[in-house]
Amino acid sequence: MIRDHWNKSAADYSEIVRQELTSDISSRWQHYVQNAIHHEGTIELLDVGTGPGIFPVLLADEHLHVTGIDLSEDMIEQAKNNIKTAGIEADVFVRDAADTQFPAASFDFIICRNLVWTLERPVAAYQEWHRLLKPGGQLLIFDGEWYGHHYHADRQERFQTLARYVKDTYQVNVYNYGGEEHPDDHEMMHHLYLSDKKRPDWDISTLETIGFTIEDVHHDYLDDITGKEERLKQGDITPVFFISAIKP
Numbered sequence: 001m002i003r004d005h006w007n008k009s010a011a012d013y014s015e016i017v018r019q020e021l022t023s024d025i026s027s028r029w030q031h032y033v034q035n036a037i038h039h040e041g042t043i044e045l046l047d048v049g050t051g052p053g054i055f056p057v058l059l060a061d062e063h064l065h066v067t068g069i070d071l072s073e074d075m076i077e078q079a080k081n082n083i084k085t086a087g088i089e090a091d092v093f094v095r096d097a098a099d100t101q102f103p104a105a106s107f108d109f110i111i112c113r114n115l116v117w118t119l120e121r122p123v124a125a126y127q128e129w130h131r132l133l134k135p136g137g138q139l140l141i142f143d144g145e146w147y148g149h150h151y152h153a154d155r156q157e158r159f160q161t162l163a164r165y166v167k168d169t170y171q172v173n174v175y176n177y178g179g180e181e182h183p184d185d186h187e188m189m190h191h192l193y194l195s196d197k198k199r200p201d202w203d204i205s206t207l208e209t210i211g212f213t214i215e216d217v218h219h220d221y222l223d224d225i226t227g228k229e230e231r232l233k234q235g236d237i238t239p240v241f242f243i244s245a246i247k248p
């Protein structure tokens with residue numbers, strides 16, 4: 001189900017990523033990630049759920065080798081095209097986040113954007129990433145809680161307050177992720193393990209149990225990239241977060 005969903009979305013999603021890559025948002029993403037990672041010398045970075053390859057295109061250089069993986073064959077085709085167009089060197093493969101087939105301690109960094117919420121086996125994926133990192137390696141997670149307002153009263157209150165504010169101020173309707181009016185997304189919400197989990201709390205405790213040390217958690221990190229007002233004008237009120245975790 002998940003692979004089919006992302007295969008079907010690949011062309012449209014790639015178009016969105018190409019727009020990101022040609023706007024000044026891309027340099028803000030680059031700075032955000034470069035500020036968050038600490039490294040010297042040549043490093044190996046794995047981008048899990050790379051989709052159309054935004055991180056390979058933004059991050060790869062002569063000191064930073066990027067490997068991108070994704071469950072969707074069509075996303076990987078899009079990533080190959082975008083990498084070729086950008087004229088950069090990076091490797092991309094069709095693989096499952098929870099079963100990557102790479103040897104242990106292969107990577108200095110693992111990064112993912114908007115992947116974890118859509119994983120069918122997120123605990124197994126976090127365990128696999130712990131295995132893949134070298135000691136001292138860093139995990140960077142960018143994700144959001146798209147469906148929380150359907151499950152938790154405090155999330156619903158926040159959603160309604162912000163939706164009203166955005167409507168009154170910008171005359172924009174916010175997108176109700178997981179709502180019955182979006183049947184595919186509604187079905188996806190009921191299928192996914194993380195839909196009803198409070199995040200990033202769930203991630204923090206799961207990562208710590210697996211053996212990671214949490215280094216940093218940043219709520220609403222997109223306010224620093226897209227801009228707070230710009231997000232609201234676009235009707236984007238999803239609570240998003242960034243986690244940096246270290247494998248000791």
Ligand SMILES: C[S@@+](CC[C@H](N)C(=O)[O-])C[C@H]1O[C@@H](n2cnc3c(N)ncnc32)[C@H](O)[C@@H]1O
Pocket residue numbers: 002003006007017048049050051052053054069070071072075095096097098112113114115118119120
């Ligand atoms: C919302 S997209 C994000 C793509 C990209 N990270 C970005 O931010 O542009 C989610 C991606 O996760 C991939 N994905 C979903 N489940 C996966 C899994 N188990 N293993 C690897 N990739 C997966 C999907 O195919 C899709 O490309």
